Amino acid sequence: MLWYFRSVGLRRIIEFILLTVFAVFFAGPLLNLAVLAFSGQWTYPDALPHQWSLKWWSFVLQKEDIAQSISLSFLIAAIVTGLSIVLCIPAAYAFARIRFPFKRFFLFSFLLTHAFPKMGLYVSIAVLFYRLGLMNTLLGVVLIHMINVLMFMTWIPTAAFRNVHAAQEESARDVGASPLRVFRSVTLPMAMPGIAVASVFTFLNSLDEAQGTFLVGIPDYKTMPIVMYSIISDFPSSAGAVFSIILTAPTLILLLAAQRLVSADVLASGFQVK
Amino acid sequence: MSIQLSIKDLSKRYRTGEGVSDINLDVAKGELVTLLGPSGCGKTTVLRSIGGFLEPDSGDIQIEGRSVVKLPPEKRPTTMVFQSYNLWPHMSVYENLAFGLKIRKKSKAEIREAVAGALRLVRLPGAEKKLPGQLSGGQQQRVALARSLLLQPAVLLLDEPFSALDAKLRHEMREELREIQAQTGLTMVFVTHDQEEALALSDRIVVMNNGRVEQIGEPQRIYDDPASLYVARFIGKMNFLDGTAQGEFIRVGRGEFPNPKGLAGPVIAAVRPEDVRIGAADDRALSGRIKQSMVLGHYAEVSIETETGGTVRSFLPKDAVRELDIGQNVGISFAKTIAYPHTNESTGG
Numbered sequence: 001m002l003w004y005f006r007s008v009g010l011r012r013i014i015e016f017i018l019l020t021v022f023a024v025f026f027a028g029p030l031l032n033l034a035v036l037a038f039s040g041q042w043t044y045p046d047a048l049p050h051q052w053s054l055k056w057w058s059f060v061l062q063k064e065d066i067a068q069s070i071s072l073s074f075l076i077a078a079i080v081t082g083l084s085i086v087l088c089i090p091a092a093y094a095f096a097r098i099r100f101p102f103k104r105f106f107l108f109s110f111l112l113t114h115a116f117p118k119m120g121l122y123v124s125i126a127v128l129f130y131r132l133g134l135m136n137t138l139l140g141v142v143l144i145h146m147i148n149v150l151m152f153m154t155w156i157p158t159a160a161f162r163n164v165h166a167a168q169e170e171s172a173r174d175v176g177a178s179p180l181r182v183f184r185s186v187t188l189p190m191a192m193p194g195i196a197v198a199s200v201f202t203f204l205n206s207l208d209e210a211q212g213t214f215l216v217g218i219p220d221y222k223t224m225p226i227v228m229y230s231i232i233s234d235f236p237s238s239a240g241a242v243f244s245i246i247l248t249a250p251t252l253i254l255l256l257a258a259q260r261l262v263s264a265d266v267l268a269s270g271f272q273v274k
Numbered sequence: 275m276s277i278q279l280s281i282k283d284l285s286k287r288y289r290t291g292e293g294v295s296d297i298n299l300d301v302a303k304g305e306l307v308t309l310l311g312p313s314g315c316g317k318t319t320v321l322r323s324i325g326g327f328l329e330p331d332s333g334d335i336q337i338e339g340r341s342v343v344k345l346p347p348e349k350r351p352t353t354m355v356f357q358s359y360n361l362w363p364h365m366s367v368y369e370n371l372a373f374g375l376k377i378r379k380k381s382k383a384e385i386r387e388a389v390a391g392a393l394r395l396v397r398l399p400g401a402e403k404k405l406p407g408q409l410s411g412g413q414q415q416r417v418a419l420a421r422s423l424l425l426q427p428a429v430l431l432l433d434e435p436f437s438a439l440d441a442k443l444r445h446e447m448r449e450e451l452r453e454i455q456a457q458t459g460l461t462m463v464f465v466t467h468d469q470e471e472a473l474a475l476s477d478r479i480v481v482m483n484n485g486r487v488e489q490i491g492e493p494q495r496i497y498d499d500p501a502s503l504y505v506a507r508f509i510g511k512m513n514f515l516d517g518t519a520q521g522e523f524i525r526v527g528r529g530e531f532p533n534p535k536g537l538a539g540p541v542i543a544a545v546r547p548e549d550v551r552i553g554a555a556d557d558r559a560l561s562g563r564i565k566q567s568m569v570l571g572h573y574a575e576v577s578i579e580t581e582t583g584g585t586v587r588s589f590l591p592k593d594a595v596r597e598l599d600i601g602q603n604v605g606i607s608f609a610k611t612i613a614y615p616h617t618n619e620s621t622g623g
Contacts, residue, residue, distance in 0.1 A: 165359040170327055171418075172362070173347040174354045175374030175425060185373070189364045 036241035056238040060246070066227055070246070073224040076138070077206040080145045081199050087146075088153035089195060093187075095154065096161035107158070110151040121147075122212045129216060141221050144212035149202040156201070160194025161187065200258040204251050277339075278303040278461040279324070279429050284333035286319055294319050294485040297333070301429070306455055306462045308472040311482035311508075317465045318433060319485075324463060325354045325431050337428050351428035353421075355435040360418035361406040367393070367417050368402035374425050392424035393417075395454055412443045419451075423458065432464045436471070448474055469509050473497065481505050503614040506544045513545045513586045517613070524613050527582045529560030531611045540616035549609040550588035552576065552598070559605035562586065567595050578606060 036042070040053030060066055094100075095107055113121065125144060126135065134140035164187050172182040188195075210225035217223065224247055232240040279301040287293035294316035301307045309317035322328040324335055326347035335343045342350050353374075361370050371389040380388070393399050396416040406414055415435055422430055432451075436444045448471060455462060466472055472479050473493045481488040481496065481504075489501040500506035507514075517526035519537040524530070526543055555561050562578040565585065574595040576588045586606060598604070 167356045167359040168362060170347070171354070171356060171360055171421075172373070173327075174325060174352075175421065176348045176377040177373070178348055181377065186362050190362065192364075 033241050033244055036238055037245050039238055042238075056236075056242045059235075060231070060239055060242045065222065066231075066243075069222050069224050069227040072221065073207055074250075076141055076145065076221075076223060077203045079138075079142050080149065080206040081203045083142065084146055084149055084153040084202050085195070085199060088150065088198075089157055092154050092157035093161050093183075095158040107155070110154050113147050114151060118211050122215045125212075126215050135216060136218070136220050138221065141213055141217040141223075144216050145206040145209050148209060148212070149205050152201045152205070153198050156198040157191060157195050160191035163194075164190045197258050200254045204254055207250060208247070276303050277301070278305070278337065279463070280334075280336040281320070281324070282334045282336070284320065284323060284330050284335065286323060286328060286330045292316070292485065293331075294482075297487060299480060299487070299490065301461055301463065303461055304455075304459045305477045306452075306464060306475060308464045308466060308476040308479045309482060310466055310469060310472040310479050312467055315482040316485040317467075317480075317482050320482075321354075321431050321433055321463060321465045324429065325352050326350045352431055353423075353425050353427040354431040354433060355415070355418050355422050357434045358438050361414055361421075363406050365406075366402065367398075367404050367406070367409075370406070370417060371402075371421050371424060374421065378425075388424045389420075392420035395423060395457065396420045397450065412439055412447065415439065415447065416450075419454075423454065423460070426458075426460075428461065430460050430462045432462060434466055435464075437466070437468070444471070451475065473509070481508060483508075499612065500544070503542060503544070503617075506612065506614065511547050511587065513547060513550065513584075515543045515545065515580070515584050515586070516582065516616070517541050517543045519613065524611065527560040527580060528558060529606065529608075530558075531608060531613075533613065535613060537613055537615055541613045542616055543608075543611045543613050545586070545608045545611050547575070547587045547589040549611075550578075550586055551607045551609060552578070552588060552590065552594075553605045553607060555603045556605040559607055562604060562606050564598050564600055564602045564604060567598055567600065569595065578604065580606065 035049065037056065038052055038054065039049035040051035040055060042049035042051075095103065122144065125147070129135050129140050129143075134143065168190070169182050169187060172186045173179070177185065207223075208225060209223070210229065213221065213223050214226055214229075217226070224243075228240065228243045228247065231243055277300045279299075281297055281299040284297040285293070285295045287295075292314060297316075297320055299307070299320075309320055311317050319328060323330050326342070326345060326349075330343065333343075334341055337351055342352075361367075362373075365373070368389055371392060372385045375385045375388060389402060390399070393401055396419050398413060398416050398420070401409070401413070401417070406417070409417065415438075419435070436447045439447065451462075452475060454460075464472075464475060473496075476493055478490060479493055479496050480490045483504050489496055489505050491501075496505065497510055500509055506512050515526045517524045517531075517540075519525075519533050519539060519541045522533055524533045524537070524541055524543055531543060553559070560580060560582075562580040564576060565579045566577040568575050569592050572592065574590050574592045576590055576595060576598065578586045578588065580586055588606075
């Protein structure tokens, strides 16, 4: 044992142990989920199911409201992402470039929606929505989703725009580009990785949102997470596992795509408030 | 010679109180004029006003006889090379160079030819497909130069373009810029805080201080005859000695020097180290004691403590220092002195 310590070093061994713990901690539940989704019968002390089966897959995929909820979820996520881009990107540009009073205050105000217990916030919003007739409407659901993502959608693009140096915009003006052309050809493409990442966050956040949707969208707007809650409570855990995998797939795909676009430190720089 | 750029009574003040006042400058076609001064002297303010990135409080800027002071940067016949962050990293070198031409709606063939020509001029032929991130700092600055050159501006503005580069590269770029200027005949305004760069590059130098012009002239003229104590301090190496002006002479210790400006009272005599001569100790000359002597390759630098308490540095041929010993008493004479009135301000620095 001693020779092993000496040749590898205590440091490497500790690193290895930590890494293993990490891997088990993160991958373990996912593995369990995957096994569960394909099991027909699985009782306690056994490490693996008695019977493998696809029956819960066909059960979940054949339920009509599930297919509907999937397309509804993607539709809502797309609308939420599109609308927040239209609203937040100009705001982000203003935060990055224009000096105005109380700028920091406004930037921090986006944090407010994350500062209170979500349910309390949603209930008070629901009261407002009742009066405005937005309960059980698509617009209501979209709005409640957007409250969650305003912060990402403003902070990350703000940082991205800040990383475009004034001299880079000025050089473009200098060779003859109008301010609009500068934005289109230089500023926006350079800030695009940050904007893309924020959009992916927004899309995923909307896809996963359950509390607000539950309050505002029921009964007509049942998104994937809502349907999943009812399935988990009404059917065996295998059905829930199948559904979790369906729900996780777009997340994984989009995150991998986002990772290709930008490095983690660019992501992190989105949260610097200067 | 026709005047390409004319700045008239230009003033611009920032809220901080910094800025420039009463700048007047005419630049002839094909001339390379340098705005020289320490940071905060206003040289960049002048340049950015010419480029259209700053709106002056008052005054006029004319290019080829036409006032441009109300035009935005994209409408001005100027292009600018910035100190850094010049290129657009998401575009290839070709796209960076072609951007301005595309806006001008040039044909593809024309653009390709102009880009290739500009890249040849900055000695980066065939770099079209590279991304800025794949180029070294010097190469990026060459591409930036090419991008500004190929639009054939009426005036090319350069804002400390080489200051981010290392010393050797800076030297090379200086020479190349001179060559490019000779080949293209472009009118250039160059901003720098590096007096050596200004002396090497310019047809004329504008020395600036505190938002005002101290002196405008050819490099040799500014070196030989600095118009003020400030310019004398800023350009080249200089010795400063306290003296007194009396009639036709300026006395520094026992030494006497001519007083062509007719000054009176306390003065400061400025002497270039290469104008300092060392001889045998003499009753009628300023005397001093050799403090230090260093041979630096082809010449030697000798420091002498004078009888008046100051230190004089002298550049001598290296053979001349062989006979000198540390501590030896010598007589000092000057081939040339320039005297400035002694003001309160002049004791500083």
